[in-house]
Amino acid sequence: MGGRGRINFSRVTLALVGLFLGSFISASEAAVRKYQFDIKVKNVSRLCHAKPIVTVNGMYPGPTIYAREGDRVIVNVTNYAQYNMSIHWHGLKQYRNGWADGPAYITQCPIQTGNGYTYDFNITGQRGTLWWHAHILWLRATVHGAIVIMPQQGTPFPFPQPYREFNILLGEWWNADVEQVEKQGNIMGLPPNMSDAHTINGKPGPLFPCSEKHTFVMEVESGKTYLLRIVNAALNDELFFAIAGHNMTVVEVDAVYTKPFTTQSILIAPGQTTNVLVQADQAPNRYFMAARPFIDVAIAVDNKTATAILQYKGVPNTVIPLLPNLPNPNDTQTALDYNKQLRSLNSPQFPANVPQKVDRNLFYTVGLAMNACPTCVNGTRLQASLNNITFVMPQVGLLQAHYFNTSGVFTTDFPDKPPRPFNYTGAPLTANLRTNHGTRVSKLAFNSTVELVLQDTNLLTVESHPFHLHGYNFFVMGTGIGNFDPAKDPANYNLVDPMERNTVGVPTGGWTAIRFRADNPGVWFMHCHLELHTGWGLKTAFVVEDGPGPDHSILPPPADLPPC
Known part of the structure; x- marks a missing residue:
């Protein structure tokens, strides 16, 4: 399956799903794998009636991307649907290559109806199961599929070989x-x-x-x-x-x-x-x-x-x-x-390189709010915030604005901590709930180590939140119920084999602490992966500065980057 031609998923991928992949991944140590994604509306019957849904290559779920660690993957996406579209390759680090990350108005403007875009990226230092999905509106409900990355040739799984x-x-x-x-x-x-x-x-x-x-x-x-x-x-x-x-x-x-x-x-x-x-x-x-x-x-x-x-x-x-x-x-x-029970393997071959020293400490509160909305039925609208800021989506891709030094698109004054402390997980607070609005991001120095504590709050109600950070994996240092105590809780961090991942849950009425090294320059989205909360503004971004070396800066944008 590892040739350079396009794959007709309507005939091939369905046959591959469920089979052992070793026989379908080419033996070459690094191959170029090309795929064609055609986004269209198709009638699909899954419950009591058929309905038109947006699909990729006529499939729901969509086709699986099969690759091997070290491969270059090229996906040509053509949008025939009535909605503007972008595709995110969830969990792929996209080193220096945010242009291929996919969240609409963060790293690219969406692919407009009748147009296309080529996502071109390398898979470096990653193997296992990831996935891809639409990253605009709620279209990922049906526009999604798996990514299966096999280890490098000659590297077995660190567990019994499955049949x-x-x-x-x-x-x-x-x-x-x-x-x-x-x-x-x-x-x-x-x-x-x-x-x-x-x-x-x-x-x-x-x-x-x-x-x-x-x-x-x-x-x-x-x-x-x-x-x-x-x-x-x-x-x-x-x-x-x-x-x-x-x-x-x-x-x-x-x-x-x-x-x-x-x-x-x-x-x-x-x-x-x-x-x-x-x-x-x-x-x-x-x-x-x-x-x-x-x-x-x-x-x-x-x-x-x-x-x-x-x-x-x-x-x-x-x-x-x-x-x-x-x-x-x-x-x-x-x-x-x-x-x-989740712990990194932390073997000599697959070590857990946990940052032991922290350069930047961040503390973000997660909250819901009721903001005024004259056009809404009740005159108010449910919204969400980090550190009391409801993120406003820009009309230009943040990465483009950063790369070309375009002023007026965003500010880099996102606060490192909430504007005022309170009893974050006490009795629910339901009065005078308002948030500030803005396209405000946080700037991080290249190669700095960051600790971020995400704290659920009682604003309207406590609730669990799965947070996803684009462009990086992070280590889950600790988690707890109640208010995070900076004087006591870090003493219980797992500094040896904490779980490394790209999406982590913040427990209801609790907190989660993560650490990562900001060694991937660009603009990287962070948001709650509950689509409801993302739409309400529970999101922000990090601008990671270029480093000193020739391989420490953002790659130039591709020629076919979609315009806004």
Whole structure:
């Protein structure tokens, strides 16, 4: 599969999903892999009726990118849909090459209808499971797919070699046009309608109350070991995932190897990926795989359980599958305990290079607000903020403005700490909630080490938030419930083998501390990966300055960079 020509995904990719990839990745140490993404609207039936959705190459979920560590990947994207579009390669570091990162109006202006853009990037120092998705409006609801990066030739997995592997993409489905749902919510100034179902590989499974039972089935053979590459592509829900009768061994998250541990269920937030080994060691039967939301506050979500089937070879389809014991939707303790088990592998071959000294300390409070909105039904609009600042999207890409020194697009005065301290996780604060608005970012010196504490707050309500940092991995130094105590909590940091990842959850009414080295020059987005909160302004960006060396500055923009 590693040639230089284009791939017809409608015929090839479906055949590849679920097969061991070693036979499909070329043996060359570094290859150029080219893909064509055609974005169109297509009628797709997944629940009780067909509806038009935006797809890539007519597929939902979209095609999988297969590559090897060290490869160069070229993806030609042509936009035939009625919406402007951009694609983000979630978790790829894009060293010096923010032009290929993809978030609209941050590193590029979107690809307008009838136009195209070529994403050209190298995969350096990364291997494992990542994913790609639309990064504009709510279009990633259907515009998303997996990225599978195999290790360099001759480098085995640091865990038992699986017999086969499967991609498992967890998602959400709206019976209505998701963009109209979002637009209606904005008009009202309230959260838009929740999704109508969750899905596994684009299908809700037979437990959904509908006469059409669309279900993904994974066939296994007794005694074999399988690798599941799990992606949470849902817009707004953290999810528990389990397989009836089978344990899972976690071996990787966000394309970083972990110390293996066995669990009956995993917790996976929007934007995160998790690789697990599953042994087909149970009595031959049909077993449900299931996913449903984790939500430990009184907020309405689609709590319907999505299901797929793990089916032993030779077992007839008439056998009724067994259901797994999923944690309760509000099982906070299971969620906390699961995350505490995650540790970087930290082996000589895959070390955890944890910054031991910090050059810059940042403290960001996460809050919700009710701002005035004369055009909204109730005269107010729900919004969100970091350090009381609701981010305003620019009309020009921030990276372009930074690279060409364009004034008036953004300011670099985002505060390192909130304007005033308060009891962040006490009784909910519901009066006089207003935020400041602006396109304000934080400037970081090249190669400086940064510690960022993200603190959930009681502004309107406490709630969990999965945060994603573009352009970097970071180490999760610690997490806790309540207010972060800078005098005591750092003493409990894990400085040896903390989990390294690109998306991390801030627990409800709690905090999470991360560290990273700002060694990738450019403009890098950071935002809550709940699409609802991102749209409300729960986002910011870091401008990382160029370094002193010839390889420490932003690459020039490509000739076909979309105009605004």
